[in-house]
Protein backbone atom coordinates (compact mmCIF):
# COMPACT_ATOMS: atom_id res chain seq x y z
CA UNK A 1 0.00 0.00 0.00
CA UNK A 2 0.96 3.63 0.52
CA UNK A 3 3.52 2.79 3.21
CA UNK A 4 5.50 0.65 0.76
CA UNK A 5 5.46 3.45 -1.82
CA UNK A 6 6.77 5.89 0.80
CA UNK A 7 9.52 3.41 1.71
CA UNK A 8 10.65 3.25 -1.92
CA UNK A 9 10.77 7.05 -2.08
CA UNK A 10 12.69 7.23 1.20
CA UNK A 11 15.22 4.70 -0.12
CA UNK A 12 15.74 6.75 -3.27
CA UNK A 13 16.27 9.94 -1.24
CA UNK A 14 18.91 8.18 0.85
CA UNK A 15 20.51 6.86 -2.34
CA UNK A 16 20.61 10.43 -3.61
CA UNK A 17 22.43 11.65 -0.49
CA UNK A 18 25.03 8.91 -0.54
CA UNK A 19 25.67 9.21 -4.28
CA UNK A 20 26.23 12.95 -4.06
CA UNK A 21 28.58 12.44 -1.12
CA UNK A 22 30.51 9.78 -3.08
CA UNK A 23 30.39 11.50 -6.47
CA UNK A 24 34.00 12.68 -6.56
CA UNK A 25 35.40 9.39 -5.26
CA UNK A 26 33.42 7.37 -7.83
CA UNK A 27 34.66 9.71 -10.55
CA UNK A 28 38.26 9.16 -9.42
CA UNK A 29 37.84 5.37 -9.53
CA UNK A 30 36.32 5.58 -13.02
CA UNK A 31 39.10 7.88 -14.20
CA UNK A 32 41.74 5.21 -13.58
CA UNK A 33 40.51 2.78 -16.20
CA UNK A 34 37.33 4.35 -17.52
CA UNK A 35 36.22 7.81 -18.59
CA UNK A 36 35.76 9.36 -15.15
CA UNK A 37 32.03 9.98 -15.39
CA UNK A 38 30.64 7.32 -13.05
CA UNK A 39 30.07 9.66 -10.11
CA UNK A 40 28.40 12.29 -12.27
CA UNK A 41 26.28 9.72 -14.12
CA UNK A 42 25.01 8.09 -10.93
CA UNK A 43 24.24 11.49 -9.38
CA UNK A 44 22.35 12.56 -12.50
CA UNK A 45 20.48 9.26 -12.62
CA UNK A 46 19.41 9.28 -8.98
CA UNK A 47 18.40 12.97 -9.12
CA UNK A 48 16.11 12.18 -12.04
CA UNK A 49 14.80 9.06 -10.31
CA UNK A 50 14.00 10.95 -7.11
CA UNK A 51 12.11 13.59 -9.08
CA UNK A 52 10.06 10.94 -10.85
CA UNK A 53 9.41 9.02 -7.64
CA UNK A 54 8.27 12.15 -5.76
CA UNK A 55 5.84 12.96 -8.56
CA UNK A 56 4.51 9.40 -8.71
CA UNK A 57 4.02 9.26 -4.94
CA UNK A 58 2.17 12.57 -4.97
CA UNK A 59 -0.07 11.18 -7.70
CA UNK A 60 -0.93 8.19 -5.50
CA UNK A 61 1.11 5.52 -7.29
CA UNK A 62 1.84 2.20 -5.50
CA UNK A 63 5.37 0.98 -4.72
CA UNK A 64 6.02 -0.93 -7.97
CA UNK A 65 4.75 1.99 -10.07
CA UNK A 66 6.85 4.50 -8.15
CA UNK A 67 9.94 2.35 -8.70
CA UNK A 68 9.14 1.78 -12.38
CA UNK A 69 8.87 5.52 -13.07
CA UNK A 70 12.09 6.10 -11.15
CA UNK A 71 13.86 3.36 -13.14
CA UNK A 72 12.73 4.77 -16.48
CA UNK A 73 13.86 8.27 -15.60
CA UNK A 74 17.19 6.99 -14.19
CA UNK A 75 18.00 5.14 -17.41
CA UNK A 76 16.87 8.11 -19.46
CA UNK A 77 18.97 10.75 -17.70
CA UNK A 78 22.03 9.02 -16.26
CA UNK A 79 23.74 8.11 -19.51
CA UNK A 80 26.51 5.53 -19.68
CA UNK A 81 26.51 1.78 -19.29
CA UNK A 82 25.78 1.89 -15.59
CA UNK A 83 22.76 4.17 -16.13
CA UNK A 84 21.21 1.74 -18.58
CA UNK A 85 21.90 -1.21 -16.27
CA UNK A 86 20.54 0.55 -13.18
CA UNK A 87 17.38 1.24 -15.17
CA UNK A 88 17.12 -2.41 -16.15
CA UNK A 89 17.81 -3.63 -12.61
CA UNK A 90 15.36 -1.27 -10.92
CA UNK A 91 12.66 -2.21 -13.44
CA UNK A 92 13.17 -5.91 -12.67
CA UNK A 93 13.04 -5.10 -8.95
CA UNK A 94 9.79 -3.17 -9.48
CA UNK A 95 8.26 -6.07 -11.39
CA UNK A 96 9.11 -8.34 -8.46
CA UNK A 97 7.26 -6.18 -5.92
CA UNK A 98 3.55 -6.88 -5.55
CA UNK A 99 1.33 -3.80 -5.53
CA UNK A 100 -0.53 -4.26 -2.29
CA UNK A 101 1.87 -5.85 0.15
CA UNK A 102 4.47 -4.61 2.58
CA UNK A 103 8.13 -4.80 1.53
CA UNK A 104 9.13 -7.90 3.46
CA UNK A 105 12.66 -9.28 3.51
CA UNK A 106 11.88 -12.18 1.20
CA UNK A 107 10.06 -9.95 -1.31
CA UNK A 108 13.02 -7.66 -1.53
CA UNK A 109 15.38 -10.66 -1.76
CA UNK A 110 13.37 -12.04 -4.70
CA UNK A 111 13.31 -8.63 -6.33
CA UNK A 112 17.06 -8.17 -5.98
CA UNK A 113 17.59 -11.62 -7.50
CA UNK A 114 15.39 -10.68 -10.48
CA UNK A 115 17.43 -7.50 -10.86
CA UNK A 116 20.69 -9.51 -10.85
CA UNK A 117 19.33 -11.93 -13.47
CA UNK A 118 18.19 -9.12 -15.76
CA UNK A 119 21.39 -7.09 -15.40
CA UNK A 120 23.43 -10.19 -16.27
CA UNK A 121 21.16 -11.05 -19.21
CA UNK A 122 21.31 -7.54 -20.66
CA UNK A 123 24.93 -6.65 -19.87
CA UNK A 124 26.40 -10.12 -20.38
CA UNK A 125 28.79 -9.78 -17.44
CA UNK A 126 29.62 -12.64 -15.08
CA UNK A 127 31.26 -12.66 -11.67
CA UNK A 128 34.96 -11.93 -12.14
CA UNK A 129 34.54 -9.54 -15.08
CA UNK A 130 35.20 -6.55 -12.77
CA UNK A 131 31.77 -4.96 -12.97
CA UNK A 132 28.93 -4.16 -10.60
CA UNK A 133 27.89 -7.82 -10.91
CA UNK A 134 30.85 -8.60 -8.62
CA UNK A 135 29.03 -6.78 -5.81
CA UNK A 136 25.44 -7.60 -6.81
CA UNK A 137 25.76 -11.36 -7.22
CA UNK A 138 27.35 -12.09 -3.80
CA UNK A 139 24.70 -9.88 -2.17
CA UNK A 140 21.89 -11.84 -3.85
CA UNK A 141 23.41 -15.16 -2.78
CA UNK A 142 24.02 -13.96 0.78
CA UNK A 143 20.41 -12.78 1.08
CA UNK A 144 19.07 -16.11 -0.17
CA UNK A 145 21.35 -18.11 2.13
CA UNK A 146 20.41 -16.02 5.16
CA UNK A 147 16.68 -16.31 4.48
CA UNK A 148 17.05 -20.07 3.96
CA UNK A 149 18.73 -20.21 7.39
CA UNK A 150 15.78 -18.41 8.94
CA UNK A 151 17.68 -15.17 9.56
CA UNK A 152 15.77 -11.98 10.35
CA UNK A 153 15.39 -9.46 7.53
CA UNK A 154 17.88 -7.21 9.31
CA UNK A 155 20.53 -9.92 9.65
CA UNK A 156 19.99 -11.07 6.07
CA UNK A 157 20.45 -7.54 4.78
CA UNK A 158 23.58 -7.02 6.89
CA UNK A 159 25.03 -10.22 5.38
CA UNK A 160 24.17 -8.97 1.89
CA UNK A 161 25.82 -5.59 2.47
CA UNK A 162 28.94 -7.31 3.80
CA UNK A 163 29.03 -9.64 0.76
CA UNK A 164 28.61 -6.72 -1.63
CA UNK A 165 31.43 -4.75 0.05
CA UNK A 166 33.73 -7.77 -0.03
CA UNK A 167 32.82 -8.40 -3.67
CA UNK A 168 33.53 -4.78 -4.57
CA UNK A 169 36.86 -4.92 -2.72
CA UNK A 170 37.84 -8.11 -4.59
CA UNK A 171 37.51 -6.24 -7.91
CA UNK A 172 40.79 -4.50 -7.02
CA UNK A 173 42.57 -7.75 -7.75
CA UNK A 174 41.14 -8.34 -11.20
CA UNK A 175 41.48 -6.88 -14.66
CA UNK A 176 38.30 -5.65 -16.36
CA UNK A 177 36.76 -7.89 -18.98
CA UNK A 178 33.63 -5.79 -19.67
CA UNK A 179 32.75 -2.18 -20.15
CA UNK A 180 35.09 0.59 -21.19
CA UNK A 181 37.97 -0.40 -18.96
CA UNK A 182 38.40 -3.86 -20.56
CA UNK A 183 40.51 -2.36 -23.37
CA UNK A 184 42.92 -0.94 -20.81
CA UNK A 185 43.97 -4.31 -19.45
CA UNK A 186 46.02 -4.23 -16.28
CA UNK A 187 45.63 -0.48 -15.84
CA UNK A 188 42.66 -1.16 -13.54
CA UNK A 189 44.61 -3.57 -11.30
CA UNK A 190 44.76 -2.34 -7.71
CA UNK A 191 41.70 -0.12 -8.11
CA UNK A 192 38.14 -1.20 -7.28
CA UNK A 193 35.51 -1.16 -10.00
CA UNK A 194 33.46 2.04 -9.70
CA UNK A 195 30.14 0.36 -10.50
CA UNK A 196 30.67 -2.36 -7.89
CA UNK A 197 31.69 0.29 -5.35
CA UNK A 198 28.56 2.40 -5.88
CA UNK A 199 26.34 -0.67 -5.78
CA UNK A 200 27.71 -1.74 -2.40
CA UNK A 201 27.22 1.80 -1.07
CA UNK A 202 23.62 1.86 -2.26
CA UNK A 203 22.69 -1.52 -0.78
CA UNK A 204 23.67 -0.23 2.65
CA UNK A 205 21.46 2.85 2.22
CA UNK A 206 18.48 0.86 0.97
CA UNK A 207 18.71 -1.35 4.03
CA UNK A 208 18.62 1.71 6.28
CA UNK A 209 15.55 3.03 4.44
CA UNK A 210 13.82 -0.35 4.78
CA UNK A 211 14.53 -0.19 8.48
CA UNK A 212 16.87 -3.18 8.49
Ligand code: ADP
Nearest residue numbers: 038041080081082123125131132179194195196
Ligand atom coordinates in the same frame (compact mmCIF):
# COMPACT_ATOMS: atom_id res chain seq x y z
P1 ADP B 1 30.43 4.24 -18.81
O1 ADP B 1 31.36 3.09 -18.69
O2 ADP B 1 29.51 4.13 -19.99
O3 ADP B 1 31.12 5.56 -18.72
P2 ADP B 1 29.77 4.40 -16.01
O4 ADP B 1 31.11 5.01 -15.84
O5 ADP B 1 28.64 5.13 -15.39
O6 ADP B 1 29.45 4.14 -17.53
O7 ADP B 1 29.75 2.94 -15.37
C1 ADP B 1 30.86 2.12 -15.39
C2 ADP B 1 30.52 0.87 -14.62
O8 ADP B 1 29.52 0.14 -15.32
C3 ADP B 1 31.67 -0.09 -14.47
O9 ADP B 1 32.45 0.25 -13.34
C4 ADP B 1 30.97 -1.43 -14.30
O10 ADP B 1 30.69 -1.70 -12.94
C5 ADP B 1 29.65 -1.23 -15.00
N1 ADP B 1 29.55 -2.01 -16.23
C6 ADP B 1 30.10 -1.72 -17.43
N2 ADP B 1 29.78 -2.69 -18.34
C7 ADP B 1 29.02 -3.59 -17.68
C8 ADP B 1 28.37 -4.83 -18.04
N3 ADP B 1 28.42 -5.30 -19.29
N4 ADP B 1 27.67 -5.49 -17.09
C9 ADP B 1 27.59 -5.01 -15.83
N5 ADP B 1 28.18 -3.86 -15.44
C10 ADP B 1 28.89 -3.16 -16.34
Ligand code: MG
Nearest residue numbers: 034035037038
Ligand atom coordinates in the same frame (compact mmCIF):
# COMPACT_ATOMS: atom_id res chain seq x y z
MG1 MG C 1 32.39 5.91 -17.05
Ligand code: MG
Nearest residue numbers: 035037080081
Ligand atom coordinates in the same frame (compact mmCIF):
# COMPACT_ATOMS: atom_id res chain seq x y z
MG1 MG D 1 30.86 7.30 -19.90
